[in-house]
Amino acid sequence: MHNYQLHSKQKSPISSLSAVFVMPLLMMASCGQAAVPPFTQYSEYAVCAANADDAADVKWATYLKSHFQKRATDKDCVIAAKAADGSQLQVNVDLDPKMSTDYAVERDEQHLTLRARTTEAMLWLQYQFMAAASEQDRRFTTDDLPASVLSCTRDTAGSFAFEYRGIYSPSNTNADLMPILGTHNVDFDWGLWGHNLRKVFTDGIPQEAYAMVGAKRDESQFCFSSEKLYKAYEAYVIDQYGDGNNDEIVRFAVMPNDNSTVCQCPACRAAGNTATSATPAVTKMVERLARRFPKHQFFTSSYTTTAAPPKHRLPDNVGVLVSTLALPLQTKMDGSTAEQRKFEATMKSWKSASKHIYVWDYMRNFDDYITPYPCLEHIKARLQYFKKMGVDGVFYNGSGYDYASFDDVQTYVVAQLMLNPDADITQLVRHYYGKAYPVTAPIYADYYLSLEDKAQKATLNPYSGIGEAAHTYLDGAALDAFWHKLDGGKGKAVDTERRNINEMLTALAFTRLELLRLKPTAPSAATKGELLSLLSAHTAFKDLANYRESFGEVDEYINEWRTSSPWLANNSNKLRGATLTSTTKLDPEYADLSVLTDGKAGFASDYHTGWLLNSAPQVVFVVPQGKLSGNSTLRLTFLQAPQWHIFAPSLVEVWQGGKLAGKAVPVAKDGRNEVKVVASGLSGSAPVEIRINKAERSGRATIAVDEIEGL
Missing domain, CATH: 2.60.120.1190 (Jelly Rolls)
Incomplete structure (x- = not known):
């Protein structure tokens, strides 16, 4: 869709954006600044380099002119020449690595200057301007862009709260849109991610690379003292990404498989491994890779067998991913609970060992992707909490490539919160729907925000059934009312909005069936048949094949409903209704x-x-x-x-x-x-x-x- 020749082509660019937040992103301004005319007043936009002798400014000005012009119905309204005519807005582009903030917008009646410290920030800022301008000036079409959070009508400056901002969700899988939204995705910007170490082997895994437990090799885990494992990883880095001397820096994860097995071979024991801790051997391999590839970054994990940090300071290009799975998903994040105090102690110990602290957090119920999961207020509180603790990168584990209800608005809002954890959720939700769903925006926004309101005091569980949702924030009657309003409003919707409405109506048949299972009596055959028929239409949507992380095929769920009934015949059961x-x-x-x-x-x-x-x-x-x-x-x-x-x-x-x-x-x-x-x-x-x-x-x-x- 877009030509990003000005942006790094490398799959895994390391952002140099500052982790220091300066000013909220949502249309903040200097006090007392005079109002400027709306974009509709200008007949022309003159896009120019702030410094005609600066090659970077010229290149980025050319980029903005080209892409802004492509979106115009009147191509002649975007030009490169300056004029004294008061009807023209002069847009100056300035890439300045010496800025103290990541970006700045400077605005008066006739001038708009877009300033950024890095190419990543400049790309984000330019699309903020294009989206903002199009919201007023209908000569431009930006239906494919996320709603802007900068109005570009006032002086504004700020820095992104976190240098890495990953979201693993179906609404964040477009490589063109990620830099525009300001997000990352581990499938696109890591050389190796998570528990995928076996990928470094191209011709099978040798026995020597597996962990030694007792007198036998255990193929469920790796030996991190294995020379063959190290050599395979080294070859993988070189073959796939090079040594980093072309300044294209890549992140790599070095993590044990997701189990409690720890290698007990003589080399790993000599490194310091215990029966429960693999940190010493894993750290030794991570440091060896970091020394071999000083231009790349390598991350270990704080999770299960590597929960404890090493006792020495790691090289600057070694970081850690800290899992939050044991940190309850709550909106009150003030260090007052035992779990929070334990997490803070973990963070403190890792900060003494590592320069880069990334958090691996969660934004889905992995046992039920489809039932609404109103987690934005929880995530906002957590991001503020993480920021205070000095975290410089955040990864949100969502539903990957599987459909999740309200994923699009949640991905958008989480992206903004990772830029600015103080952003207003209600404003963001309504702003998103106002652009993405012009016909049904109030229906969507009102219902989703009502869920957030009900869920604020609840502790959300990332592995839970329909019962927990129904006992906290999910009201069956309200869900049915939302479903019918949405169904009634889709008639006037077109294109993407209509398709998305149909997918949500289809998906929510699953949640409506789940709510039926909580009722003491069976529904009518007609109600059951209608919902199963509706859910069976999921095949029209490629991302709606599964309803949970694993063992959750929608077709199998439908089959279970059709071959068995939750409500058993009473017969002569002597214990029916008995109090055990x-x-x-x-x-x-x-x-x-x-x-x-x-x-x-x-x-x-x-x-x-x-x-x-x-x-x-x-x-x-x-x-x-x-x-x-x-x-x-x-x-x-x-x-x-x-x-x-x-x-x-x-x-x-x-x-x-x-x-x-x-x-x-x-x-x-x-x-x-x-x-x-x-x-x-x-x-x-x-x-x-x-x-x-x-x-x-x-x-x-x-x-x-x-x-x-x-x-």
């Missing part, structure tokens, strides 16, 4: 025992709704007296889902009065598993205990139990 208790300590989020006797089945594809989870070696449920007597058969349903570390139990027993009345050994298969236990000689005058033993296996294992029925 437990002598086991239950997790607060899984303490509602009514899910065991409510007559509703949980889906095999979702452990959140309808299932009770517990990780104790044994969980005990107590059936009140009078519910079971004589010879009774109990039917229990368990989930087997190894991908979530959920396994059917090893043994189910029924006890009464200290005596074993019956037992059964489940035969597990993936999905839902029914187990019948025949209990003999039960007395109706005493309670009955159901004892469930966790599966016997190494590592993490959880029990998920659904219905307990008395047949």
Whole structure:
């Protein structure tokens, strides 16, 4: 779409933008500045280099003239010649590396000067001007550009709050638009990102590169003392990106795989590895790469086995990515909680070891991308918090390339907040929708902002089911009202707006179905059929194939609805509606025992709704007296889902009065598993205990139990 010959062509440019924030971005101005005419008053725009003898100024002025002119219906209104005519606005372009701020706009009645310290800031600033001008002067079309946050009608200056501003979301996958929005994306601007170390090997991974645990190689983890691993990484950097001597600096991550395994080979032990910490060996390799490629940047992580920082200062081209997964997503970020104090201690220790501190933060519910997740006020509070702690880069982990409702407005607002964490969210949301959705803007903005308002006091969970949303910010009636208003308003929408409306209406059929699963009674066949038919239209949208991070195909979800029903037939279930208790300590989020006797089945594809989870070696449920007597058969349903570390139990027993009345050994298969236990000689005058033993296996294992029925 755009020709960025003036911008770095390298996939991974390191921004030199200052991390010092000077002035809020949203149309701030010097006090008492006289008003200037609107852009509509000018018949011509004369785009000129601030210094005709400065090659950079000339090049950027030429760039602005060319792209501004391409967007004009009247090409002659953008010229390069200065004139004394009062109807002309002279636009001066000045690239000044000696500026104390990243950008500045200087404005009077006849002149507009766009000044920037770096090429990255200059590109962003020029498109801010073009978008701002087009909002008044209809001779220009900028429908493909994000809404501007600078009016360019007043003197303004500022610096970007963070040097790296990554967003991993479907609305931030256009390489042309990223520099215009002021964002980065790890798939475009890192040489190697995250837990992808195996990519450095082109002809298979040698055994010597794997971690040594006990006397065996463990292929789930790497040995960071391995010479073959280092040589493969070195060759990868050279082959793919060069040594950095052409001034095209690239970021690389050096991280262990995402598990708790630590190499215990003699070399790693000599480096300082312990059974739980891989920091010494990982640090040694990172420093070796940093010395070999001093022009590039290398990042380790503060996460699981590398959570602890090294005890010495790292080279200046070594940084760290600090995960915030253990930092609850809240709007009150004042260091008052134990989690926040622990995070601050982690940040302080890493700041003593590393010059560059980047934060890996989260902006999605990874178990449900589609249900609205109003996190902007939370992110704003966190960015202000991170800024105070001296963080100089932020990466927001979103839904990647999968559709998420309201992703476009959230990506836009998060991008602005990473430039200025003090920006006004309400103003940004309405500004975005006003440009991107001219027909339905009020419908979108009013509903989304109402979600943000309801969610402000909630702690958002990045791995949660529909129940948490419904108990905090998501009102089913309000969602239905929004859906119908949007459906009614789409008739006048065209092109991208109409397509986006149709995709949201289709996607939200998933959330509406999820809300139905919370209801005690089944919906009508017509309601169920209508929503499933609507959701089945997801195939018209290439990014709407999955509803969560993993194991979440929309087609499988639809199939589960069509082949099973959450609402079981009552039949002669003696325990339907019974109030069970437990002598086991239950997790607060899984303490509602009514899910065991409510007559509703949980889906095999979702452990959140309808299932009770517990990780104790044994969980005990107590059936009140009078519910079971004589010879009774109990039917229990368990989930087997190894991908979530959920396994059917090893043994189910029924006890009464200290005596074993019956037992059964489940035969597990993936999905839902029914187990019948025949209990003999039960007395109706005493309670009955159901004892469930966790599966016997190494590592993490959880029990998920659904219905307990008395047949």
